[in-house]
Amino acid sequence: MVKPVVVRNLHGQVVQELGRLIVGGEIAPGENLPREELLAERMKVSRTALREAMKVLSAKGLIESKQKTGTRVRDTLHWNQLDADVLAWRCASMPTEDFVEKLAEMREVIEPAAAAAAARRRSAEQLAAIEGAYEAMAAANGREEWSVADLAFHEAILHATHNELMISLFSVVETALGSYLALSARKAIDFKYSLPHHKKVLDAIRRRQPEVARAAMQKTVSDSRSNIRRHTKKT
Amino acid sequence: MVKPVVVRNLHGQVVQELGRLIVGGEIAPGENLPREELLAERMKVSRTALREAMKVLSAKGLIESKQKTGTRVRDTLHWNQLDADVLAWRCASMPTEDFVEKLAEMREVIEPAAAAAAARRRSAEQLAAIEGAYEAMAAANGREEWSVADLAFHEAILHATHNELMISLFSVVETALGSYLALSARKAIDFKYSLPHHKKVLDAIRRRQPEVARAAMQKTVSDSRSNIRRHTKKT
DNA sequence: CTGGAATGAATTTGTAATACTTTATAGCAG
């Protein structure tokens, strides 16, 4: 569930290792990392494997290689913040509430807009999918079960937008938030407290009322956000 | 300005070439591409160069390599839609108005939210930057000059949000939209028609009125969108 | 005839050695 991205490839491990180091700030932007030969030796891999890893990191905008100059870490401005790996590394290295805030803000931006778009463009099947997820939420027995259905609900709405950019953005943000959402799960007693909110969203989408859907989703999601905030503050 | 991404590296060229092929749909998802040796030969590069390219593509989620099975194109669902390269390839391959719509929709989601956040959190310097960009817009002499200032204005607002995820998203979407925006530039006569809208946004941010800023930006950006739509329809 | 284990072959993964290309820098000439 938390995406245990088991990397089987050797170069994949190198990517993970270096990525964590860089995003974690152990190697500051502007700084050069050791030259290929040394680094390869130090990491116990061949130079070729290291190069493959560096190509990946450079595709994510983290590093930049030039001949003679060496390889250096690029400024945070350039790196691909929306890449799933980069996000994961940030989550791992800086679990500050500040970052969670930013993620939550993104979610709060996307989801109401998505709900509105879904209300405009959903097909009959997609509405059925959303309804199905809602039923599952209503019927959920435990917190675990409820979370799964909840995620399915939001995903179904995203798909109904017919905009794969939005879907992609959502899924990236959501998996990054995932761990924190789990942490901040409410007490078992009232884990269904937001069901009525979801109902409103569903109804608005069914009736094709974009603005109503937007408002309802806004409420749902900002509620969940303040909830997260309360929890992270507490820790 | 339009990011002429000159790739000097050999493997970079291979990445571009294969990326275009895949995103352009010439190699359908689920399909296997020729095995490394053949492909390398066909592209006139060494296997190593090809492999480095494949690692990059697989980091972008486009392909998946397994031993014995070969390398196959992954389903569109998995690929990293928000990657700058992927987006660029899509722009190059499917310049349908449909895709422009999606990009514009993203923009319409981000910018109002960003304006609101900026109104809440902007520092004095950031406000000054926004004002500076606005002055430049007002003083612009030609369409070209105006576009530059316009972009600076929106960028300054994004930076004032203090949310690098949003900044990153914006810059990706914006560069992808860039070419189309240039295409849909209005007649030279009234290229400043949206200046009043921008003024309202600026004022709201200065006075720290999030909701006002949001509404004003909403108007600005939806206006520009319908403008784009009109133009792409025409072609 | 069916099902499961052993075998073999195809293909990616990983390593190593070597030659090339670019470019920063130092040193020399003017």
Next chain:
DNA sequence: CTGCTATAAAGTATTACAAATTCATTCCAG
């Protein structure tokens, strides 16, 4: 002091080969 040139350092690229994985086939037992 300026500007050219030589050099060496670093990434770039190619080749060849060893290893691991897994799919497909075959063969034997039930």
